[in-house]
Amino acid sequence: MVTLYACEGSGNCMKPWLAMIQLEQEFELKIVDVLNGEQKRPDFLNLNPLGVVPFLVDEADVSLGESNAMLWFLAEGSHLMPDTAAERAEALQWMFFEQSKLEPFISPARFYSFILPDQREAHSDEISHWLERARPGLERLDTHLGARMFMLQSGYSIADIAIFGYVHVLHEAGIDPADYPMIERWISDVTHTDKFQPLQNLGPSNAEAA
């Protein structure tokens, strides 16, 4: 049995959570209240010295950080993993792109705009900077999605889940998704994939006590 430690509202935590739901894989969800510092409690640090979520543990002694590495682990041998070496590499390319060109900018802008909106004013210069830095990656993504329904030609995969985590909450970071019509179309298509669940459902009501 896999246990996923996650917090509410996180695009990174959504990734392994959604993958396990869409793969119909049984798992236990434990919510870590990061706004109250639970990820720095000794019992969690003992599990994950980096003190961050998501974190995934399975019976076979796998302890894994990094949301996109979790996606790979969960999807090996499944329909969410591309069949060819070329497409597996392309999936990884987009997953690294997501972590370097999108997440580092969308995530903090959204944090101070949406998760802690009373801190928005105090961080307005940084937010502007982050949003500006997110734009080139979003433009590249919009162009890419203009030529195909999902990230890879062969169809919906972990590359879509990786990108979706933060890109589907662009509006909460302060970017109008209508600026990127192909991204907006793709967000809708992902929400119509089989067994899709929205980020709002990742929460204590679906979890065990951490």
Next chain:
Amino acid sequence: MVTLYACEGSGNCMKPWLAMIQLEQEFELKIVDVLNGEQKRPDFLNLNPLGVVPFLVDEADVSLGESNAMLWFLAEGSHLMPDTAAERAEALQWMFFEQSKLEPFISPARFYSFILPDQREAHSDEISHWLERARPGLERLDTHLGARMFMLQSGYSIADIAIFGYVHVLHEAGIDPADYPMIERWISDVTHTDKFQPLQNLGPSNAEAA
């Protein structure tokens, strides 16, 4: 035949280059002079719209950005790829860690300290900031390497090559590797792996015209 577009002195470019050498895979190296903006020339942008190196193209119509995705593509089925799903996921975890906790800080600090040293003074505040942000990841890495010879228990792999790219040039970024004795020991061990070649050998004298 694989063609690798790379620039001199780049830790990211070193990764696929070293992997192909250690895998004894034939490839063509084309040097892109990024300091003179060759990566923004129309012919290169036509190949890679992001205008960055490294970039890898193979006959089978694979065009790949992101150094760590290239490592995966090159190593599938080889002795540089871990045998088990658990270790493959652990390798990827460290490869994402490298791109989020190390490279974004070591690379720009080194750029303005070593590649363009006449700009060091003008960027001294940013350099201090980057070096400070690199330290937690380096501490985590040092602890990890205190318990094993290479990144994975099973031995030398693409995870080592990914981390090595920028970590072996820490001193050029302004961090004394002696601060991290386990990292220093591991750097030496990597340089003694079979067919290892140093970053200095990645240059025009070993390349075709771009």
